[in-house]
Amino acid sequence: xxxxxxxxxxxxxxxxxxxxxxxxxxxxxxxxxxxxxxxxxxxxxxxxxxxxxxxxxxxxxxxxxxxxxxxxxxxxxxxxxxxxxxxxxxxxxxxxxxxxxxxxxxxxxxxxxxxxxxxxxxxxxxxxxxxxxxxxxxxxxxxxxxxxxxxxxxxxxxxxxxxxxxxxxxxxxxxxxxxxxxxxxxxxxxxxxxxxxxxxxxxxxxxxxxxxxxxxxxxxxxxxxxxxxxxxxxxxxxxxxxxxxxxxxxxxxxxxxxxxxxxxxxxxxxxxxxxxxxxxxxxxxxxxxxxxxxxxxxxxxxxxxxxxxxxxxxxxxxxxxxxxxxxxxxxxxxxxxxxxxxxxxxxxxxxxxxxxxxxxxxxxxxxxxxxxxxxxxxxxxxxxxxxxxxxxxxxxxxxxxxxxxxxxxxxxxxxxxxxxxxxxxxxxxxxxxxxxxxxxxxxxxxxxxxxxxxxxxxxxxxxxxxxxxxxxxxxxxxxxxxxxxxxxxxxxxxxx
Amino acid sequence: xxxxxxxxxxxxxxxxxxxxxxxxxxxxxxxxxxxxxxxxxxxxxxxxxxxxxxxxxxxxxxxxxxxxxxxxxxxxxxxxxxxxxxxxxxxxxxxxxxxxxxxxxxxxxxxxxxxxxxxxxxxxxxxxxxxxxxxxxxxxxxxxxxxxxxxxxxxxxxxxxxxxxxxxxxxxxxxxxxxxxxxxxxxxxxxxxxxxxxxxxxxxxxxxxxxxxxxxxxxxxxxxxxxxxxxxxxxxxx
Numbered sequence: 001x002x003x004x005x006x007x008x009x010x011x012x013x014x015x016x017x018x019x020x021x022x023x024x025x026x027x028x029x030x031x032x033x034x035x036x037x038x039x040x041x042x043x044x045x046x047x048x049x050x051x052x053x054x055x056x057x058x059x060x061x062x063x064x065x066x067x068x069x070x071x072x073x074x075x076x077x078x079x080x081x082x083x084x085x086x087x088x089x090x091x092x093x094x095x096x097x098x099x100x101x102x103x104x105x106x107x108x109x110x111x112x113x114x115x116x117x118x119x120x121x122x123x124x125x126x127x128x129x130x131x132x133x134x135x136x137x138x139x140x141x142x143x144x145x146x147x148x149x150x151x152x153x154x155x156x157x158x159x160x161x162x163x164x165x166x167x168x169x170x171x172x173x174x175x176x177x178x179x180x181x182x183x184x185x186x187x188x189x190x191x192x193x194x195x196x197x198x199x200x201x202x203x204x205x206x207x208x209x210x211x212x213x214x215x216x217x218x219x220x221x222x223x224x225x226x227x228x229x230x231x232x233x234x235x236x237x238x239x240x241x242x243x244x245x246x247x248x249x250x251x252x253x254x255x256x257x258x259x260x261x262x263x264x265x266x267x268x269x270x271x272x273x274x275x276x277x278x279x280x281x282x283x284x285x286x287x288x289x290x291x292x293x294x295x296x297x298x299x300x301x302x303x304x305x306x307x308x309x310x311x312x313x314x315x316x317x318x319x320x321x322x323x324x325x326x327x328x329x330x331x332x333x334x335x336x337x338x339x340x341x342x343x344x345x346x347x348x349x350x351x352x353x354x355x356x357x358x359x360x361x362x363x364x365x366x367x368x369x370x371x372x373x374x375x376x377x378x379x380x381x382x383x384x385x386x387x388x389x390x391x392x393x394x395x396x397x398x399x400x401x402x403x404x405x406x407x408x409x410x411x412x413x414x415x416x417x418x419x420x421x422x423x424x425x426x427x428x429x430x431x432x433x434x435x436x437x438x439x440x441x442x443x444x445x446x447x448x449x450x451x452x453x454x455x456x457x458x459x460x461x462x463x464x465x466x467x468x469x470x471x472x473x474x475x476x477x478x479x480x481x482x483x484x485x486x487x488x489x490x491x492x493x494x495x496x
Numbered sequence: 497x498x499x500x501x502x503x504x505x506x507x508x509x510x511x512x513x514x515x516x517x518x519x520x521x522x523x524x525x526x527x528x529x530x531x532x533x534x535x536x537x538x539x540x541x542x543x544x545x546x547x548x549x550x551x552x553x554x555x556x557x558x559x560x561x562x563x564x565x566x567x568x569x570x571x572x573x574x575x576x577x578x579x580x581x582x583x584x585x586x587x588x589x590x591x592x593x594x595x596x597x598x599x600x601x602x603x604x605x606x607x608x609x610x611x612x613x614x615x616x617x618x619x620x621x622x623x624x625x626x627x628x629x630x631x632x633x634x635x636x637x638x639x640x641x642x643x644x645x646x647x648x649x650x651x652x653x654x655x656x657x658x659x660x661x662x663x664x665x666x667x668x669x670x671x672x673x674x675x676x677x678x679x680x681x682x683x684x685x686x687x688x689x690x691x692x693x694x695x696x697x698x699x700x701x702x703x704x705x706x707x708x709x710x711x712x713x714x715x716x717x718x719x720x721x722x723x724x725x726x727x728x729x730x731x732x733x734x
Contacts, residue, residue: 075715080710080711083707083710083711084707084711087556087707088552088553088555088556088557089541089548089549089552089553090541093541093542093545094542095541095542095543095544095545096542096543096616128543128616128619129615129616129618129619130619131615189716190716193715193716193717194715194716196710196717197707197710198705198707198710199709199710199713199717201717202717202718202719203716203717203718203719204718204719204720204721205718205719205720205721205722205724206720206721206722214533215532215533216532217536218535218536218537218702218705219536219537219538219539219702220537220707221539221541221542224542234539234542236540236542236543236616236620237620238536239536239537239538239539240533240536280716314724315722315724467721469721469722470721470722488533492533494538494620494622495534495536495538495622495624495698495699496534
């Protein structure tokens with residue numbers, strides 16, 4: 001066993017209110033520089049919807065991720081040979097049109113305009129060229145536009161639905177939507193890393209954060225096509241690619257990443273998972289339907305004696321093992337099995353997991369009054385407004401059983417908590433429902449607590465990074481004291 | 497007049513080459529050592545994708561073929577003369593190289609059109625980029641002119657230019673053959689030296705960036721902040 005530790009994440013979609021505070025927190029810290037205006041390392045999409053960049057999930061167009069060819073894992077977008085033949089023109093690369101052209105307004109005109117009959121206006125100007133432009137798209141252009149035939153209907157995940165199901169989703173008073181916040185998944189089998197001809201992209205051994213070395217990047221742009229989640233971005237100004245760094249300077253000092261820290265709905269959890277790196281390739285080779293399970297098997301029990309011994313042998317610090325034992329992510333993913341990886345069929349083994357949404361709340365209508373819960377403890381998920389098939393396409397690699405399991409469990413916990421707090425549901429029945437959902441009152445209380453009453457320290461269990469030891473390994477700290485510092489010492493400018 | 501000509505010849509063909517090559521080596525290495533960050537192709541495909549294909553692909557494949565041919569003529573002139581001794585073989589090589597030259601020209605014209613007509617591509621084009629494009633244009637036009645009007649280049653290159661270039665390399669420039677060369681040929685050579693001079697100061701450095709390690713390495717890369725080998729061996733020993 002080659003045990004490695006990975007900082008992993010859970011986003012609880014039932015709690016996301018779509019406020020975009022995470023996106024703004026990230027933008028203000030990392031991507032307000034020239035060339036990065038269009039980038040959203042963190043973005044929040046409305047589903048059903050086309051996302052950012054438009055239809056990023058359409059791998060027939062963008063060729064992201066891995067595919068199985070005769071039992072071997074191959075990159076969809078490139079290969080060692082194709083890297084050479086496509087060296088001058090990357091055929092699958094998205095362009096700025098697939099994202100949007102960033103703009104500002106010429107506010108100065110509001111002050112300088114000569115007196116006239118009309119109010120002066122601030123016309124939009126491109127943040128690339130500075131010229132006047134017509135705004136055709138923007139960040140969150142299809143925000144809250146579920147049910148819209150122009151935007152939501154182009155969601156590629158809807159392809160698995162029947163004509164009737166699709167029509168329902170676009171009928172007034174039947175349409176549904178939920179929010180889908182996305183950052184880099186810091187995958188265990190990242191296709192961006194595997195595609196980089198310069199070796200600029202790498203995974204940090206100690207915590208699995210995927211980073212892009214700006215000094216090594218030579219603007220081959222392979223990662224832009226290879227990442228199926230479109231979470232590496234090309235900085236058109238510096239000629240270098242950039243991506244989410246999981247706020248590693250914050251994580252190293254024990255702080256939650258900015259998007260996690262600022263989350264209003266408290267939907268985000270961060271913790272360590274231990275996994276067996278020897279199993280990566282084998283895991284990623286399973287069929288779409290098995291991938292959720294095999295990825296879970298790759299994640300190891302941090303309480304297991306053998307795992308602890310092997311982890312220590314691999315240089316993993318005691319503090320990290322302790323953090324793995326307290327990890328909220330481990331609970332959601334392994335203990336309770338209610339967090340699922342997004343689009344696991346891309347085979348990058350993403351380490352960001354989602355608790356799929358139950359929305360809209362299941363209810364039954366009698367005359368004009370709406371009852372908050374069905375007589376049965378499990379509403380008929382097949383008849384739910386959010387089709388199981390749709391969610392399974394996003395979070396189960398097409399395997400609906402995982403989604404049924406998660407929704408059933410969440411629904412049983414709701415019924416159980418209602419029996420506890422309101423009392424209009426029979427406790428015996430509620431407990432029976434829990435059992436049927438592979439749960440029991442003790443676990444239900446824990447899930448309830450970590451979902452609804454979680455404190456900052458419950459949500460973010462960040463191990464000490466031990467960077468001081470890392471620096472000692474690379475150079476003598478006393479010698480380092482006399483130097484000018486490290487990292488960029490000049491402003492990174494285009495080609496200079 | 498004759499005196500000025502000989503002064504210019506001496507400067508451009510026996511001094512200028514050393515200025516350019518010395519600058520090229522010194523600055524290229526120093527730039528890589530201290531400012532590796534600036535080694536980038538500075539691609540603008542992200543801003544404009546369609547014209548990019550018709551500019552980049554013909555230009556790069558054309559210029560690589562033509563440059564390779566020049567290099568071979570320089571390295572093994574005798575072999576080239578032997579090859580050219582059969583007229584059919586000479587025609588095949590000359591025509592093929594002329595086509596590659598035209599491809600380069602078409603690509604370069606497309607590059608210039610793209611960088612002029614597309615507002616975003618124009619915005620990211622610096623003065624240095626225009627300078628490079630200008631010299632490349634001179635280089636290709638004089639090259640094609642020479643190939644067409646001063647036939648057959650591959651043969652007389654091997655007979656008269658290869659010896660000159662070798663003499664430059666041997667640090668005793670021999671201008672015997674050069675002084676009698678037509679103007680376009682001289683312009684072609686001086687422009688080539690100028691491009692070598694521009695090389696370390698412009699985006700041309702991206703030519704040195706090859707995906708070499710990628711072709712042999714494992715797909716995944718992990719960087720450790722501790723030494724895995726030491727940790728594992730000490731564990732084993734203890």
